[in-house]
């Protein structure tokens with residue numbers, strides 16, 4: 392009877408896996424592969440242990456596990472056998488007929504829309520010049536952060552350590568409320584803040600909360616692909632509204648919107664700062680249509696001259712502006728914390744949605760962030776990064792000017808982390824981006840961020856995350872490609 396196991400079980404005493412684990416896995420694999428067919432009697436544990444030279448308890452533990460999982464069954468009078476009824480099911484499930492087509496997975500409409508929006512690689516990649524949207528990761532105050540994380544782990548109370556408040560940790564919402572009021576002029580009581588795992592998470596949450604299929608959403612053109620993914624994911628109908636020198640221009644004959652998405656502080660990708668008159672016009676237009684406005688304030692703290700212009704949300708008296716922010720840019724994307732500031736009546740349903748969709752940021756990280764803000768580290772870091780990014784913007788503008796003044800024109804943004812090197816309309820910016828990729832240089836083609844009738848060609852280039860030397864040498868490497 393022991394022959395049943397010969398050629399099936401081969402235990403390796405030097406392996407890291409325990410003998411019990413090896414025995415269990417090898418027998419399980421033999422059952423799944425059909426080597427041990429249904430009804431096969433398994434030897435008695437005592438003789439099996441003797442044969443394999445292991446303790447009987449080792450064998451018993453493996454057999455018990457296989458019985459518990461349904462691979463083996465004990466039959467009165469017959470001992471332990473390979474499960475019969477289950478066997479057919481297992482075989483059908485794990486061993487498709489050889490001629491069977493591979494399984495096709497059909498995505499839902501929502502998933503197809505969301506997944507269709509292409510933004511960088513899915514598997515992640517090392518940031519390299521001139522990937523946009525990447526802050527200077529080396530400047531991140533690791534030591535301070537590590538200390539605060541340790542403290543947060545120690546001090547976290549039971550509520551936070553359990554499920555906690557799904558709107559976000561109260562300490563963080565209090566700290567954010569004060570910070571946003573002071574730095575961005577945002578009117579936000581802590582109860583109005585819903586913490587998410589990113590700005591993208593906040594956009595997804597708001598899209599689901601406020602939009603039904605076929606609702607109309609005005610989006611900036613050119614504009615942020617992540618926002619388009621969030622809105623088209625819920626089946627909304629997107630209307631590209633052109634961005635002019637003052638940002639999104641609401642004058643035009645467009646279908647009545649339910650929601651308008653804007654990045655007024657540094658329009659993405661142009662970097663345009665929406666002036667006061669256009670802000671008022673936008674709010675007036677939203678009021679006329681009874682539409683919500685989502686203000687995505689992703690990197691507005693980085694204003695190089697003077698103070699950042701106050702957020703649209705702070706000017707709104709009607710409660711239609713929903714404010715979205717993130718720590719991805721002012722600290723680093725791996726922090727995975729963003730937030731939405733919403734009118735009070737919306738805060739509770741959003742918190743319940745958070746509970747049921749589960750895109751909640753880690754409580755330890757939230758507590759560490761609260762301390763980071765309270766102790767003034769955030770302000771200090773932003774101040775240092777503003778100076779650094781301004782210097783890097785200078786370096787990139789001069790390098791582009793020195794190398795390509797006949798080919799590109801740069802509309803220098805007043806802040807932010809990226810700029811557009813505008814190319815003549817006849818140039819194929821996608822082709823240039825591909826050519827640059829072959830030299831390990833990353834840029835985004837502006838034509839791919841445009842989806843209306845606008846004919847814009849250019850390269851969106853990030854500068855914040857790269858040293859002056861890298862910027863200089865990489866721009867020089869672009870010679871012969873940009874100006875080909």
Ligand SMILES: Cc1ncc(COP(=O)(O)O)c(C=O)c1O
Nearest residue numbers: 524589590591615659689717719
């Ligand atoms: C306009 C805009 N909004 C939001 C985000 C995303 O922020 P998060 O990383 O928090 O999702 C980005 C990032 O590139 C962005 O450019």
